[in-house]
Amino acid sequence: MSGVIVWIETHDGAAIAASWEALAAGRMLADSYSVPLAALVIGGGSSATTEAGRYGADEVITADDATVSAYRLEPYAALLTALVKGRGARVVVAAATARGRELLAASAADTDNPLLADVLSMTVSADGVIQAERAAYAGKVLSDTVVIGGETQFVTVRSRAFAAPELKADSSASGSTFAPVLPEDQIASKVISFDAETGTVNLNDAAIIVSGGRGMANNPANPPADATDAAAWKAQEGFRSILQPLADALGGAVGASRAAVDAGYIPYAHQVGQTGKTVAPDLYIACGISGAIQHQAGMRTSRIIVAINKDGDAPIFKMARYGLVGDLYQIVPAITAEIRKRQGK
């Protein structure tokens, strides 16, 4: 049964949002080839198993034992490769997350098959060849990449590039199980711990991102006498008390420029840009960010960009749809209050 297999990535027993986008990409390919669409859920106890059918998978394959309960590349890749070879799968799709990228790259390399990574859009030619649009040269241009031969094509899709399918009330998917293939004594790595960052919205999945830059240090609040770095305290406090509430009101995530991260205003996990994360939200609100080229590399494909900066000549205004010149410490709280008012809160 040479169908399309989509790896449904799970975290804490639930599928991540980007997995359903990958399932939508898989559905498009399965329909192009007139083959069935299977969802693969590795690791147990997951609501993803029932949801996968409701999102449109024809079959849900579950694979679970102690070796795959926590994500590790080696047992996951061995499992995926065995499944793909056994079924002669036509295409394997996953979300282009940290895990999805490496898992499919590993299985593609193991089987000497083509991989299209971090795909923005895809077409299938009349003779069945997949052509993908991808970002190249730090997102300054695009490339059309085609696969050459191979029994199985591997595809990872960028978060928010494909719309998730509709969640139906019922599932008509069949179920099957697949046994992990790599015994524990053949796995070189052991997971020691996982420290989840709780309460924050994933930047890659966020429809709305509120980002802060160097201008966050212009907080009028006075630092406590024991603050060792007054500017850093002001900026950190600003991220916490000004930007986070706006992000919360909008259901969005908090991002930052490299300058803010390098100055210690906010952890690196929030950095948007060339050596941080690449994001493409519907709305990107840049607060106190000048808009250096390396920041643009991470957010230039955002749909609507709003710039709030006291310097009306800042390069960020050249990218912005809406520009607000002024003090972010006055403007951002006013926007938060206005949004809450409209939400009736």
Added chain:
Amino acid sequence: MTVVVFTRSTPDTAAKVEVNAQGVVSWGEAATVVNPWDEYALEEAIVQAKGGAGKAVVVAIGADMHNDALKHSLAMGLDEAARVDDSALDATDSLSYAVAAAAAVIKVGGVDLVIFGKESIDVGTDAHIVGTARKLGWTMLSYVSRITAIDYAARTITVERMLEEGKQTITSALPVVISVLKDINEPRYPSFIGIRKASKAAIPTWTLADLGVPAPTARTRIAAYKNLPVRDTRFESIDGTPEQQAVKLVDRLIEEKVL
């Protein structure tokens, strides 16, 4: 023991990258720099070599433009450099790159640690990094933000990996391939003496025959590059008191259907 780090030259961050009517990409007269993520990989290789790995060797795969990245690496303090160049190799294909990179690691010999920067900004992927680990048959530890412990005698490594939902701490037997993120270190600048030494260095070129591998079959091909779709250049300045600005902005965002 030896650490191998891979790098490549990419257009300067400020370079204007454009595509012509034939789908060919160029960046005019703009200089190239070390792939931005590789600065952290190069620094980590120097740190690990000094801390017990022994020597640090930097390798690039591709045409002679990548010698610039290798010279920068030598100027930073890498011990040796080599470049893999073969007309039968399409290094934009991650599988082809991986086959050549794995063979280069074997040729260097005695390697326990291979380091890459998180991804290459030109090809926009890290698939070649994972592929290199798989072709070597070594453990891949990607997105490493910290090496918490490495023991060359006991042959173990423990790292923190930055995943979307938080931090995974994972330990593995050596040898491993790691890809590193920005917050692993602060890259040093090349010293004046380093730059002088690097400018005189002769960098050996290895063909696939030198590496003892047949030309890999490319599984992907870049058919054409394209310029980005033209961005909506409409701009509206929203003025007034902060409260007036807030009201107008929220109105506009509702009209745009992003709220």
